[in-house]
Amino acid sequence: MGEGVMDGGQGRQRWKQNPEGVRRAILDAAQAEFARHGYASTRVEDIAAQTATSKRMIYYYFTDKEGLYLQALESAYAQVRQGEAALRLDHLPPVQALRTLVEFTFDHHRAHPDFIRLVMIENVHNADNLRASGLIGRVNKGAIEKLADLLARGQAQGLFRPDILPLELHWHISALSFFNVSNRPSFTESFGGSLFAEAGQARLKAQAVEAVLRLVQAGADTLTPTPETPMLNPELTGFLTAWTEKWAALPPGASPADRRKRFEVIAAEMRLPTPEDVDCETEHWIDSKAGPVRVRVFRHRAGGTQPCLIYMHGGAWMQGSPETHWDITSRIASANRQTVISVDYALAPEHPFPAALDQCVAVARWAHATAGSLGIDPARIAVGGDSAGGNLAAALALDLRGSEVPLIAQLLIYPACDFDKSRPSYSENAEAPLLQVKGMDMVNAMYSPDTAQLHTNPRVAPLVAASHADLPPAFIAVAQNDPLRDSGLAYADALRSAGVPVTQDNGSGLIHGYLRAMEYCAASRTALAAMTDWLAQQQTV
Incomplete structure (x- = not known):
């Protein structure tokens, strides 16, 4: 229950203790009700019921229904302006400041559809209430003044055209961001919802930024996307729409166990046909100090003595299995006429670090x-994995360095090699598809409850190892639109500095988990082909 919302017999006492909290709760509820029903159809009694106050209490704060509506409207506009002020645009270079403002406006409007609905209602009524509100004019005047300062800085440096007016710039920014929300229902009904999935929204936001910069920049014939405006491969849109719809069946707050079950169902529903030349039926159980661990063997039907890849699946160390990553491992086995041993390692939070890694070590020793x-x-064994599995593969290579199990290669696919969230890719891709920054701390703590080890123990964070010398050659694949991108790139640099041969794929236009999109995206299939070609070269006798 939010601050200021009343409950039970303590309501009157809490009104006295936190009158501003009560007022804020009433305004929040009023914004939602007015946006949903319009002015005429909204009942003050419903707002009172939602906030456990009373109609009398609401009128104490806001005089009458009209006063409540006006203040709700003013508050909605003020929230936009407050968010803009928090950006501190005057401390940024002009182009970056404008880019930041457009991105903020797009994200704000998308996250606050009630604000858009309130403005739409005002448009229907010819802005009568906006006209009655003196505060609206003052607040919005400040927004235009900020744009004037921004334009003046850019024009003084020769970066912006001299003939663009602040009000015109405000119109262009607002138009793109507003339409994205206001016309979503009718646009979706007419053309489908692909533009409103995560990939589609990321593309539209980047295009909105580009459109505004093209308008404003002096002599800008073309603009090259920068790290601040990541561009997604358009072929990912269909995959992301399907993926998002399937995960939508999972209720909010689902447990790791519930997520595992849903992941298995989704992976089975989206699984591609298994290559006919691969046998996938064999399983083994291997003893380890962390308990028995199952492996599924994907073996090319050509038989004979084959090279081997020990593969660790992704899934944030808390979900996934050889079955969820079947499409990847079966295709590697088919492409390279080899054996892939896929490890069903112990999952967090029930089995935190070092259980999974200890089991992977046991599997590697057993395979050898x-x-x-x-x-x-035994002389042609490689390790590999994606995401959390890439982390385990890199840590496994460190564990086995100098041991009786010689590894010939390591294939690291969008791996988590450390946990330094100050890297630019974390801020650039905070809301990227499939993997967002906001839940990482919780997931990482599930894997390593002793969170200090996330930054000190190379078995948890391979990048912090004292030395990376004498490790097997590596193929490191990252994705442009992935928070983990810079972690993988930093590991590639560390290996090169230690004299380890590294092949690097930057994954232009791709996202974390892009190998799941092979059915939809040619670039995903091309990337896997590059991995298998490299692996074949390393494992050729």
């Missing part, structure tokens, strides 16, 4: 020791 019966070459 029983290579003859498995039909694999």
